[in-house]
Amino acid sequence: MSTVPSKAKAVVIGAGIVGNSIAYHLARLGWRDLVQIDKGPLPNPGGSTGHASNFIFPVDHSKEMTAITADSVRQYRELGTFTQCGGIEVARTPERMQELTRRISSGKSWGVPDSRLVTPAEIKELVPYIDETVILGGFYTPGVGVVDSLRAGTLMREKAVEMGALQTFANIEVLGMDVEDGRIKRVRTDHGDIEAEYVVIATGCWSPRLAKMAGASIPLTPAVHQMKDIGPVPFFADSRGDIEWPIIRDMDTNMYERQHGTGLEVGSYAHRPILYTPEDIPSNALAALSPTEFPFTQDDFDIQDEHSLELMPDIIGDENVREKYAINGILSLTPDGQSEIDLHSSDIARFREHQKTTFHVKARTAEGFNKTYGIVHPSEQYESNRNVRLSPFNDREKELGAVFFETAGWERPFWYESNSSLLAKFGEAVMPRTSEWEARWWSPIINAEHLQMRETAGIVDLSAFALFDVTGPGALALAQKVAVRQMDVAVGRVVYTPVLSQNGGFKSDLTIMRLGKDHFRVVTGGAHGMADKKWFSDQLPADGSAQIVDLTSAFTTIGVWGPKAREILSAITSDDVSHESFKFSTCKMIEIGSLRVLASRISYVGDLGWEFYVPIEQGAKLWDALWNSGKNHGLIPVGIGVYGTTGRLEKSYRAYGGELETEYNVVEAGMQTPKIKEQDFIGKEAHLRHRAEKPVTTLCSLTVDDHTSSTGEKRYMLGKEPILTLDGGPIIDSHGRRSYVTSAGSAPSLGKHVLMSYLPTDLAVPGSKFLVEYLGEQYPVTVAGVGSTPLFDPENGRILS
Amino acid sequence: MNVLVCLKRVPLAGSTFLLTPDSKDIDTKHLGFGISPHEENAVEAGVQLVEQMGGSLTLLTLGPTEAEEQLRSQLAIGASRAILLETDGEDWDPQATAAALVEAVKAEETQFDLLLFGAESADSAGYQIHIRLAHALGLPIVTNVKSMKIENGIAECERVVGTTREIYQTPLPAVITVRDGLNIPRYPSVPGRIQARKKPVDHKKPTAQVPKLEKVSLSVAPSNTAGAQVLGKGAEAVPALVEVLKTIGILA
């Protein structure tokens, strides 16, 4: 066996589909001197890749996942390793049929061609061996196919070798990594050490073990996926090649059936979650067959046998069709694997420390496992491992009947049951929802809180904000480099700014307070905070002239907004908080009783008010002070339902992950300022170009004209639905981007349901009419606002009062 | 025709395996379980006999509770019922095992015409239990059978010894131990699996005996799995291939 080179630009560990793909793409991007290592033999080293059923379904509710899948299929086609066979997700229940209409919407929103609903009879035509009487219908995607993943991997390696970029070493195991000054310096193997500038861990279910070697953590867990291969099936006797018949996903039983040559592979995500740790995986030598093939546990498949028999009795009920092979295959799952609400769902920087613990990973993957084919509501909450991060006023909130949703481990009140008395006061203005789907994870109390806040004031728990300080002589330069807006402002100014990637797409949007000449405080959303901090940290100057300190767990934040906010505040502070001496977009230290509080006059909900920052141990005292003062002014607790959705949408405020994402630029989002700062910043060149050209698309706010469905029920869109022309066609801009709903929610002060969507600039005209498709039906909508002009209080009189 | 097949739950090891720290057992932490391959031939023979001649096929095993897994798999192939003599998981010595099996056979209402075993168990290969059982029940026994025909209450069995073939006839009831070549064992079908779940498995507590044989220790023989070596691709590989064929004496 050969020994490894002593030096490399980058070492890729793992020769599964991921490692092979990374090696190939690095080579294509011009990287040279790449070394790839796998502990097993090639071309099938014993990882998950060798067991995969290998199919790809293009439609996912996540835009990001759909895009990644589409690109993968394109690449596999190029390599000649993709076989298109079509696929059908079948429904056994009415709930699933509704979910399939949601699939149709996602397919339209993300531009997956030709997906359509099919009747049981049509399914029978496509798949003659199905018993169509047990299903209600299906979601057919002709573009479904299978990839020969071992062949694809081999080809990718070969291409990288041809480019003179790659050397691959099989049967060599990585045993350790030497870390110096926070970077991996050397990879240690059983055949020698390699010094490397970059190391890529592409070791699938072993990754936590490899990460640990470098003192890092990759939060995923090896988990069992069961599969049975039966045959030979007489019906497939004449089939040629890998696959000819459409793949069936039997969604309600968490199973799939896929023809493979003369056999049928029956897979399941229905069994109890069977989780392991990398230490449980045997070495290649000790594994009876393959390290990632555990003994099949028939008990876990008993019910699945019956379910598959129901669906395909002609094949599965045939006594002469026998089990050829059955495995408990090992694949890896992440703790947020099934989550749709996570932003930037494939960036590893998204994880906070508690989310990397074995406990959290196990709890969440166990909970998510059986949702693999589940009907997951866009706002669905996890049940396991909750109450990890509690604000200092959590007890007060509980007493007020807070209904908590989780963001990055924080428990945040979404609404307060104690406000239910407001429902009678506002009546129909709360826009009640009768359909269970939209009423799930929602309450009309949110809209009541909104309306009351606009009359008096609301107090909002903002503890989940991520905060970090940038300090030192180089702090200003760093802030300038990252922020689009001018950061060389007076101390005490608060700047809301986009943060761009090199190509001018959105990396984030956040608020920066200048607290001193060399002192900036960055405030950003809890969900995305870790990624923002990493982005800032990545730009730190090499000379050490600036530092970043995470203060998320040092400070807590409370917001108070509404017409009465100033009265509530002035009653408990001796500082001058008048409009003249405490201007909008500024911050300063004020005294509230015995507390020194950093108050920042900004607003994300469209009313006068402040965010208050105090050390976390003083949070409860601050809450009480504001609460007690507020009692005389009609102050109510207000949840994130208002802060994140209704207040924001009325004001046409954008949210990162919804409207703002890498695919769109500042001009398209309507966030350009008249002037641009002189100093350089990341993405400036692209941004200047975007300003010079006419935007291809423009972010608009639309209102729904008629909510009535064919059954006479009022329906309310939840987001991600396609916006269509009046004849039902897709709307696609000249860059190929489709119009879809980036955010949706009530605008109670307007009595409207508001949708945000990018529209090709020529169509972005107030009053223009379109359709939105929701759960299989189309509803009329009208462009109410173009660009960032708010629908509610467009002059910002309330904020500036 | 009432057939009994005796089975043993055994670990399915790969090219090499680990021993427990006291070296007395195979460490099964990474291993799956099955039955000994020759026992698969025995079950297949039993299924075929009952298919042809009617009657019943009963499975009998002594082992831990988990051995029900192996019984269910064989029930899925076509046996009618099964008896599990439950132990606490320890391997019993051959004498104790045989005594327990004899006790169970005697307790049966069914009169078995044929008692089939695999030639040996895959893990311990003691070659004792069937002989002890035949002796205790006063039955004739033919071992290592590769082919078998049953007619008019007589079993005609063929066994291969070195390069010779021996043919025996024995009246039933009899004990016969079988090996590979007897038939091609079938795998379960899904309907078979589903039916197997409803078939009876009697759990019984066998009478334990003080073991007379003590296992002192095991050791793993060094494996000589060199692994596959890729000689080359296409025509380029021919010279290397010729070399290899010469070394192993296939080409001169």
Ligand SMILES: Cc1cc2nc3c(=O)[nH]c(=O)nc-3n(C[C@H](O)[C@H](O)[C@H](O)COP(=O)(O)OP(=O)(O)OC[C@H]3O[C@@H](n4cnc5c(N)ncnc54)[C@H](O)[C@@H]3O)c2cc1C
């Ligand atoms: C039964 C089954 C069916 C599946 N079906 C599908 C499907 O239909 N569609 C689909 O998209 N996905 C499917 N999957 C999932 C898919 O197989 C995996 O997501 C994918 O193969 C993961 O690829 P990978 O490269 O990350 O990991 P792997 O293929 O596991 O590769 C990791 C590699 O790292 C190597 N390695 C580990 N530790 C070390 C070390 N210390 N030193 C050197 N090398 C090391 C291993 O030897 C291994 O080769 C299925 C999985 C299973 C088990």
